Amino acid sequence: MAEYANVIVDISLEKLDKTFQYRIPERLSGVIGVGMPVTVPFGARRMRGYVVELTDTAEYDPEKMKEILSVEERGIAIESQLIALAAWMKKNYGGTMNHALKTVMPIKQKKKSVERRTVCLALQPSEAEKKLAEYERKHSTARARLLSELLKEGELEWSLVTQKLNVAGTAVKAMEADGVVRIVSETKYRNPVERFMPREGIKELNEEQQKAVCSVTEDYDAGIRGTYLLKGVTGSGKTEVYMALIAHVLEQGRQAIVLIPEIALTYQTVLRFYSRFGSRVSIMNSRLSPGEKYDQFERAKKGDIDIMIGPRSALFTPFPDLGIIIIDEEHEPSYKSETLPRYHARETAIRRAKMAGASVVLGSATPSVESYYRAMRGEYRLLELRRRVLEKPLPVCEIIDLREELFRGNRSILSDRLSELMEDRLRKGEQTMLFLNRRGMSGFVSCRACGHVIKCPHCDVSLSQHGGAQEGRLVCHYCGYEEPVPKTCPACGSRYISGFKAGTQKIELIVKQRFPGARVLRMDMDTTRSKEGHEQILSAFANREADILIGTQMIVKGHDFPDVTLVGVLAADLSLNVGDYRAPERTFQLLTQAAGRAGRGERPGNVVIQTYTPEHYSIVTAKEQDYEAFYRQEIEYRRLLRYPPVWNLLLILVTSAEEAAAARAAEALADKIKSGGNLLPIGPADAPVAKISDIYRKVIYIKTEDYRTLVEVKDVLEDDIRENGLFKEVSVQFDFNPL
Ligand code: ADP
Ligand code: ZN
Ligand code: ZN
Numbered sequence: 093m094a095e096y097a098n099v100i101v102d103i104s105l106e107k108l109d110k111t112f113q114y115r116i117p118e119r120l121s122g123v124i125g126v127g128m129p130v131t132v133p134f135g136a137r138r139m140r141g142y143v144v145e146l147t148d149t150a151e152y153d154p155e156k157m158k159e160i161l162s163v164e165e166r167g168i169a170i171e172s173q174l175i176a177l178a179a180w181m182k183k184n185y186g187g188t189m190n191h192a193l194k195t196v197m198p199i200k201q202k203k204k205s206v207e208r209r210t211v212c213l214a215l216q217p218s219e220a221e222k223k224l225a226e227y228e229r230k231h232s233t234a235r236a237r238l239l240s241e242l243l244k245e246g247e248l249e250w251s252l253v254t255q256k257l258n259v260a261g262t263a264v265k266a267m268e269a270d271g272v273v274r275i276v277s278e279t280k281y282r283n284p285v286e287r288f289m290p291r292e293g294i295k296e297l298n299e300e301q302q303k304a305v306c307s308v309t310e311d312y313d314a315g316i317r318g319t320y321l322l323k324g325v326t327g328s329g330k331t332e333v334y335m336a337l338i339a340h341v342l343e344q345g346r347q348a349i350v351l352i353p354e355i356a357l358t359y360q361t362v363l364r365f366y367s368r369f370g371s372r373v374s375i376m377n378s379r380l381s382p383g384e385k386y387d388q389f390e391r392a393k394k395g396d397i398d399i400m401i402g403p404r405s406a407l408f409t410p411f412p413d414l415g416i417i418i419i420d421e422e423h424e425p426s427y428k429s430e431t432l433p434r435y436h437a438r439e440t441a442i443r444r445a446k447m448a449g450a451s452v453v454l455g456s457a458t459p460s461v462e463s464y465y466r467a468m469r470g471e472y473r474l475l476e477l478r479r480r481v482l483e484k485p486l487p488v489c490e491i492i493d494l495r496e497e498l499f500r501g502n503r504s505i506l507s508d509r510l511s512e513l514m515e516d517r518l519r520k521g522e523q524t525m526l527f528l529n530r531r532g533m534s535g536f537v538s539c540r541a542c543g544h545v546i547k548c549p550h551c552d553v554s555l556s557q558h559g560g561a562q563e564g565r566l567v568c569h570y571c572g573y574e575e576p577v578p579k580t581c582p583a584c585g586s587r588y589i590s591g592f593k594a595g596t597q598k599i600e601l602i603v604k605q606r607f608p609g610a611r612v613l614r615m616d617m618d619t620t621r622s623k624e625g626h627e628q629i630l631s632a633f634a635n636r637e638a639d640i641l642i643g644t645q646m647i648v649k650g651h652d653f654p655d656v657t658l659v660g661v662l663a664a665d666l667s668l669n670v671g672d673y674r675a676p677e678r679t680f681q682l683l684t685q686a687a688g689r690a691g692r693g694e695r696p697g698n699v700v701i702q703t704y705t706p707e708h709y710s711i712v713t714a715k716e717q718d719y720e721a722f723y724r725q726e727i728e729y730r731r732l733l734r735y736p737p738v739w740n741l742l743l744i745l746v747t748s749a750e751e752a753a754a755a756r757a758a759e760a761l762a763d764k765i766k767s768g769g770n771l772l773p774i775g776p777a778d779a780p781v782a783k784i785s786d787i788y789r790k791v792i793y794i795k796t797e798d799y800r801t802l803v804e805v806k807d808v809l810e811d812d813i814r815e816n817g818l819f820k821e822v823s824v825q826f827d828f829n830p831l
Pocket of ligand 1: 297301325326327328329330332333481482
């Protein structure tokens with residue numbers, strides 16, 4: 093039994109890391125647990141606090157330590173549940189309790205956040221152009237400046253206008269009086285969806301949907317809370333199933349959380365929930381400030397809302413009586429946190445649901461291999477939707493071998509077949525999507541004579557080419573380092589140095605050359621940097637303002653484009669050759685999703701997958717849209733090579749500004765693991781990116797069948813790190829089943 097308890101006395105304060113230690117009196121020993129509300133002496137007063145940790149290590153003289161007075165009896169508040177969840181996260185994913193607490197509880201801001209004001213254009217663009225000319229004639233330079241910026245952006249934040257653009261507030265108001273602009277203020281507590289449309293009728297579910305809903309609700313009504321995997325091809329009506337389940341839970345006075353990858357959190361999706369559930373819905377996205385997030389959470393706690401939709405962090409919405417958690421597109425890598433604690437939203441959701449007595453529904457057209465594996469083993473219950481709702485046929489998919497293309501003398505990134513189909517679509521006035529399954533980055537530059545690759549001097553990664561061929565620059569995606577594209581190879585002096593594989597910009601150029609009349613849109617990291625860029629490009633394309641949309645994986649989610657009848661995957665190999673055991677899975681998912689974009693309207697679609705490895709199983713099975721066939725091969729490969737989900741993997745990352753210190757510490761950790769007996773560490777070795785911003789990175793991997801063994805190893809190493817002087821200059825992080 094632990095002797096001491098670390099207690100936070102006020103969770104609304106900024107400093108969650110400020111804990112106070114108290115002795116656990118005999119009579120409470122064994123009763124007290126993490127998360128419990130307790131009463132403690134604090135100065136001359138008594139205060140309510142929460143236990144965040146139990147320990148046998150006294151932080152100061154135990155003689156002087158005060159005792160916990162009592163455990164609060166009146167029910168376990170939602171805070172307790174979240175603190176207990178934080179403790180579980182710390183235990184299972186590493187990091188500190190403070191990191192974990194900050195993840196589950198948004199911090200109240202002391203400063204009252206000011207009202208947000210924006211300035212919007214109130215004129216049609218053509219009228220605005222005229223007005224602009226008038227301002228310029230009259231030398232109203234400030235007003236001209238604002239107007240020309242608004243013509244580009246549509247709306248601007250008030251602070252941006254008055255500070256960066258240096259336009260006086262009085263001038264903006266005068267422009268408003270003149271009908272040129274509108275000043276819009278948004279009150280802080282405004283529900284972000286309130287301005288949306290009123291309710292529409294509820295769709296009658298088809299037989300398959302009904303069956304899926306019943307499987308969950310029958311369990312639910314019998315008091316069984318399970319985890320369900322809803323596998324349904326795109327367009328099979330999964331969202332309708334989610335909504336029916338939510339309605340069921342709401343009827344019983346409980347609440348629902350819906351997780352959606354940020355990238356798929358579009359107006360269209362949100363609208364569907366809002367039109368069904370009205371103002372009981374709230375939305376969270378990463379653009380909310382910590383203060384706004386806090387406000388949203390307060391509304392949830394007070395019972396103003398029942399449904400929270402958002403990315404990963406919405407999982408911690410403090411609903412007092414949570415009934416269901418839905419994770420849409422459950423296979424998305426964005427559900428794994430990239431910062432401490434490196435939790436996976438799926439596992440954490442299942443844990444939270446268990447504490448709250450809620451069910452979990454995971455939905456996907458291409459479930460993660462992990463989830464499908466668990467469903468096959470009976471840990472999750474599998475529910476399937478096999479048909480598209482409106483019986484639209486799946487598109488016709490063909491594979492083009494780029495090696496043959498080259499052999500026939502076609503050196504273009506567009507195969508003859510793809511060009512032919514694109515031309516056909518342009519003629520018919522139908523739309524095409526070209527998909528580059530590279531992860532947002534443009535190509536690296538290498539020498540064709542000697543193979544030399546240009547790398548960042550600080551980060552040991554290849555630099556990526558941006559801008560046109562002449563004035564192009566090389567940029568590091570980790571630290572931002574830049575240099576001009578060299579004219580000759582720095583290693584051998586050859587002039588044959590160039591972008592090895594085309595990025596989206598390059599493809600845009602090639603497409604424009606090949607189809608001069610076509611209207612082309614491009615979507616990638618560069619064109620979506622501005623706040624609403626992503627949404628703007630997609631709606632422009634949906635509104636038929638372009639014939640061809642070129643983009644990275646960002647374009648395969650969210651919007652429905654009924655006029656897209658051709659999808660081209662330019663080089664399927666780009667996501668296949670990334671040196672990661674999940675590459676085939678990721679490739680299968682991306683290809684299947686990309687293919688799913690074709691032919692969603694009345695006309696059937698075509699899909700062309702270009703590749704250098706047409707025989708690879710992830711490509712063949714994606715062409716057939718055959719998930720089971722993919723899974724069978726993939727799980728064999730994982731089993732054979734001892735990868736998750738069959739085995740479990742722990743990555744230990746050791747970083748330091750001193751390479752020798754990192755190396756020494758990594759060696760010491762590896763020795764410690766070996767001395768434990770039955771585990772064999774892999775490494776230490778340089779991380780795939782061995783250096784970022786001059787910080788050296790070493791890695792150790794451990795593989796074992798049993799996840800708990802890994803947690804135990806982490807616990808032992810954490811103790812060792814705390815006590816051992818070797819770790820003063822280094823930082824050690826744990827990552828379970830890393831992505
Ligand atoms: P998924 O989430 O599986 O991709 P959606 O729930 O978005 O599928 O459904 C695809 C389309 O079919 C949507 O436009 C939706 O409104 C419509 N739909 C879904 N279920 C039904 C139904 N039972 N009856 C009529 N239309 C439906
Ligand atoms: Zn060279
Ligand atoms: Zn760099």
